[in-house]
Amino acid sequence: NAGVTQTPKFRILKIGQSMTLQCAQDMNHNYMYWYRQDPGMGLKLIYYSVGAGITDKGEVPNGYNVSRSTTEDFPLRLELAAPSQTSVYFCASSTPGAGGLESSYNEQFFGPGTRLTVL
């Protein structure tokens, strides 16, 4: 299994440009997430999805859009890039628990990240 993959690894955008960050997983995980990590900071949730066709906003969704047409893929779209979107973007996936206290949540598996700079 490749696990969670992300492309591209690095990208430089000009202000106002748009791009799509790709994320794919081959573990048949229902849940997928997009985080951004600013220098010296923790991970902030942008969007997440609990299954194909279902997405929801996280803590910092402004300036981003997502779609989830398949279980495997969860692309993140940046429209009108701004310098404030300079960050490292991580995609992650997990399985839902089977229910009950012992399995109410499971490990998140992260991709290698995309380093985005907006100039």
Add this chain to the structure above:
Amino acid sequence: GENVEQHPSTLSVQEGDSAVIKCTYSDSASNYFPWYKQELGKRPQLIIDIRSNVGEKKDQRIAVTLNKTAKHFSLHITETQPEDSAVYFCAPNSGYSTLTFGKGTMLLVSP
């Protein structure tokens, strides 16, 4: 939403010493308490987790303890080694499908 705080933000120890990182959270409904390790330039990876019906869990040199009444849980690393140098994040479960990550603790282990 969940408020998560980690202390300290930076921790420097000598090889062989113990290290303790504390995480406090606000949502009394949280029931899953993981710790992630992120080495420089790498992705975060789960190193240990605990469920709310357990007070302590140990895996070789690392352990996690939970105090649900006080709403905090801690990561304990014994006999630290240089390869333990990394940023550690707590991420209590704030809902069925999401985690809230703390800002991280940078652990530096000097040989």
